[in-house]
Amino acid sequence: MERLFLNLVEWDDDVDTRKCLREIARYIRAINPNFHARAVPHHKLPQLALINQWFMPTLSLSLYHVAKRKFLPGTFLTGAFLSKQEEYQRLERAGVPVPKWQIIQPKTSLDPLSWGPYVVEKPTLGVRGANVRIRKTSRVKYVPPSEYPASHYGRSGPMIAQMFIYTGMWPTSYRVVTLFGETLLCYRQTSTGHGAALPTRWGFKALGGINIVSNTKDMKAELVADPDVIALAESVHRKVFPGHPTLGFDIIRDAQTKQLYVLETHPQGSWLFSGDVGRQMQHDNAVDFASQFKAMEKAAAIIAKHAPRLASIASPFFRRKLDPLSPVQP
Structure with a gap:
């Protein structure tokens, strides 16, 4: 060679x-x-x-x-960075299980019979669960971007209504880091330090102050090798983003039906083996991410x-970078 x-x-x-x-x-x-x-x-x-x-x-x-x-x-x-709207559209076109969602527009009116009594409201552009909240379905309405506080991500892009998926008493999800469709890291994250537990799917009114975000700063991260979660992440990477080096999947499991859903893929890439966030998570949870699969x-x-x-033969002046959202040609 x-x-x-x-x-x-x-x-x-x-x-x-x-x-x-x-x-x-x-x-x-x-x-x-x-x-x-x-x-x-x-x-x-x-x-x-x-x-x-x-x-x-x-x-x-x-x-x-x-x-x-x-x-x-x-x-x-x-x-490459994508809005949640673009990301979800790509996933849905490929038949990937994603919780039902809709852009909140001036004439949006959601039917509780179709969506359930509560939905998740979140920005199309945001980080680490910022501005994600639970709302009564009948009260979801469009808010002009200029009316959000200066720091709210709703000023930067549309807001989304998404069907609430019950993951258990405490919000729980799985993060899977993949490289060209093969897993380098898989852990379960659970947040128990914000608000009360949610013992039933729709028990928000009785308790109040319920947190629905699992990736909080004080979450618990536990290394797991869930075969179904890993299989879903790897298949989605290969099918939807085959030319993309790394993805960081956030996957949830309905506590009652056991159905898996993809919440995020982080198409800009994911590498939690270095950086402040990754170091802090490993320190706080006494885990070594790299050791799980000899990353x-x-x-x-x-x-x-x-x-x-x-690989190809090309100078930087005569070859454009490959589009990571398109298939890589052999």
Whole structure:
């Protein structure tokens, strides 16, 4: 096999991110000495050192969103941000189980007989459960963006009404991080520190102050290898986002019907093995994310498997980056 260059692009300046990518690169080189794998900064100036790769088969890969390729040679593959509306539309077209949803518009009127007595109201653009709340279905109404507080995500995009899925007494979900459709991490997250427990599906009125978001700062994260959750995440990645390097799935299970639903895919990418959020979660829950599936070794094997069909010979000036939302051509 001819030489092939693999650039694992750092998306931030976090020391642990660089450490992860260097470890993955080291494993890739051990798998195939013809693969010249290395961690590469996202800054433009250091990338000038890659000029010799402009005429060699190369894959420049970022496991989290990098907006510009700069001087990265060869095929450039990274994540892309999507609104929840765009994300849900892609999932529904592929037949993926997603809780029923609707954009809240000026004439929106939801029927409790169809939606249930309560629905979830949330922004199409937001992070970590911000501005997600439970509302009586009959009271859901359109609010002009300008009338939301300055910090509310409803000012940045439409609000969504979504059918409430009961996950148990405390809000519970699963996070699955996948790389090209193979799982690197799976944990269950449960939030018990906000509000009262919800013993029945529609018991909001009797209790009040119910939190429905599982990924709160003080949530409990427990490593699990739920086969059904993992199978769903992997199949969705391959079917809906086949050209996307990493995804971070939020999946919920109805406590009564046991039906699984996809809430989020985080199409910009997901990497909880480094960064402030990932470090804090592992510290607070006394877990080691990388140890569950030997994530760095597994990531190296996955990338080494896909690299030959993804790499190309191209300078950064004459080759556009691949659209991560479209299938990658062999």
